[in-house]
Amino acid sequence: MTIDKNDLISQAKANYMNVYNLQDVVLERGDGCYLFDTDGKKYLDCAAGIAVVALGHSSPVFKKAITEQMDMFSMCTGSFVTPSKAAAADLLTKASGLDRVFFCNSGTEAVEGALKLARLWAHKEKSPDAKEFITFRQSFHGRTFGAVSVTEKAHTYPEFGPYLPGVQWAQYNDVDSVKRLISKKTCAIIVELIQGEGGVRPATPEFAKGLRQLCDEHDIAIIVDEIQTGMGRTGTMFAFEQYGITPDIMTLAKGLGGGFPVGAFLAKEKFGKHIGPGTHGSTYGGNPLACAVALAVSSEINQPAFLKSVRDTGAYLKEGLERLKRETNSIEDIRGTGLIFGIDTVFDIKKLIKKLLENGVIATQAGDRSLRLTPPLIADKGHADEAIDKIGHVIRKGDL
Numbered sequence: 398m399t400i401d402k403n404d405l406i407s408q409a410k411a412n413y414m415n416v417y418n419l420q421d422v423v424l425e426r427g428d429g430c431y432l433f434d435t436d437g438k439k440y441l442d443c444a445a446g447i448a449v450v451a452l453g454h455s456s457p458v459f460k461k462a463i464t465e466q467m468d469m470f471s472m473c474t475g476s477f478v479t480p481s482k483a484a485a486a487d488l489l490t491k492a493s494g495l496d497r498v499f500f501c502n503s504g505t506e507a508v509e510g511a512l513k514l515a516r517l518w519a520h521k522e523k524s525p526d527a528k529e530f531i532t533f534r535q536s537f538h539g540r541t542f543g544a545v546s547v548t549e550k551a552h553t554y555p556e557f558g559p560y561l562p563g564v565q566w567a568q569y570n571d572v573d574s575v576k577r578l579i580s581k582k583t584c585a586i587i588v589e590l591i592q593g594e595g596g597v598r599p600a601t602p603e604f605a606k607g608l609r610q611l612c613d614e615h616d617i618a619i620i621v622d623e624i625q626t627g628m629g630r631t632g633t634m635f636a637f638e639q640y641g642i643t644p645d646i647m648t649l650a651k652g653l654g655g656g657f658p659v660g661a662f663l664a665k666e667k668f669g670k671h672i673g674p675g676t677h678g679s680t681y682g683g684n685p686l687a688c689a690v691a692l693a694v695s696s697e698i699n700q701p702a703f704l705k706s707v708r709d710t711g712a713y714l715k716e717g718l719e720r721l722k723r724e725t726n727s728i729e730d731i732r733g734t735g736l737i738f739g740i741d742t743v744f745d746i747k748k749l750i751k752k753l754l755e756n757g758v759i760a761t762q763a764g765d766r767s768l769r770l771t772p773p774l775i776a777d778k779g780h781a782d783e784a785i786d787k788i789g790h791v792i793r794k795g796d797l
């Protein structure tokens with residue numbers, strides 16, 4: 398049966414909860430860095446499901462892991478040890494230097510777990526009054542109640558309130574603004590080392606170090622949200638490695654499953670030891686299927702040659718973007734490292750993304766006006782050239 402594209406789109410528009418501005422494209426299949434629509438049109442995927450599809454579409458590594466695990470079994474309760482979960486836990490704790498891990502199904506769940514763990518630790522080791530979280534302007538941590546409570550944009554919807562009490566707002570890259578908020582009631586600081594949804598805004602080294610130092614001085618937990626920046630996205634396994642700091646608690650998702658829904662939070666023993674049976678859990682979290690994929694994807698990423706290739710392709714892509722900036726007068730700013738970039742242009746961002754799509758490039762918006770590129774981590778210089786060519790073509794034409 399041939400699918401009528403327009404029927405499908407109007408059906409979807411009528412049936413879906415209207416949370417996304419739907420594109421006039423029906424995606425059908427993917428291969429590596431490319432996606433194909435129902436008309437057979439080919440797109441260079443510079444979104445990768447927002448920094449998710451690390452190994453590309455229809456990755457053989459991903460497929461092998463999932464089918465092999467499916468042939469064994471796919472589900473049991475968390476009270477059993479399974480080979481894929483034990484191995485994934487070992488890999489992630491070793492790679493991060495953290496001591497314990499809990500697997501869940503998404504980023505927002507990882508954040509919820511991290512916030513709960515911080516409170517659990519503070520209640521037992523600090524003071525039962527130490528409940529407050531410090532978070533940042535332009536932050537993004539997810540869509541469930543705890544996560545939206547520490548996400549700035551969510552607060553533009555008073556309809557959903559009241560949010561968690563005891564959340565304080567500091568300015569990103571401003572250690573003094575954090576210092577002013579610290580009291581005996583502070584439990585944890587939650588921070589992204591590159592604010593992804595906020596527009597791809599990297600933390601300065603002084604800021605990251607300053608936060609770590611403040612947390613040490615005042616016995617506060619630092620939760621580093623690496624859901625977007627982790628799993629090789631910035632050219633190292635985790636972004637924190639580039640800042641010379643270690644988180645107390647860290648959240649992961651997105652790239653972790655390379656397209657399979659899986660998240661995790663990890664913690665140092667000082668924090669992790671407080672989680673006992675009954676304090677947390679998840680039916681699907683850590684299921685054998687998710688863990689088999691997470692293990693395969695993480696093993697692939699956590700190799701020096703793979704990470705070097707991310708850095709090399711990223712540096713090459715950045716050079717190309719800088720060249721476009723010099724040549725066109727249409728680019729105002731380029732931020733990011735590894736294979737995550739935020740680009741401010743003179744154009745209306747929504748129109749730009751639509752034009753790019755028409756020209757065979759899928760990219761996303763970050764913040765109010767930035768174009769975000771987060772291609773699969775397997776992208777090579779040929780893909781970077783193609784991205785630069787196509788983006789260059791669209792912004793040179795400039796009829797936006």
Ligand SMILES: *Cc1c(COP(=O)(O)O)cnc(C)c1O
Pocket residue numbers: 503504505506508537538539540589593594622623624625650651
């Ligand atoms: C995407 C994201 C989340 C939320 O992850 P979901 O899987 O969508 O729940 C949380 N924090 C950061 C930094 C993210 O980029």
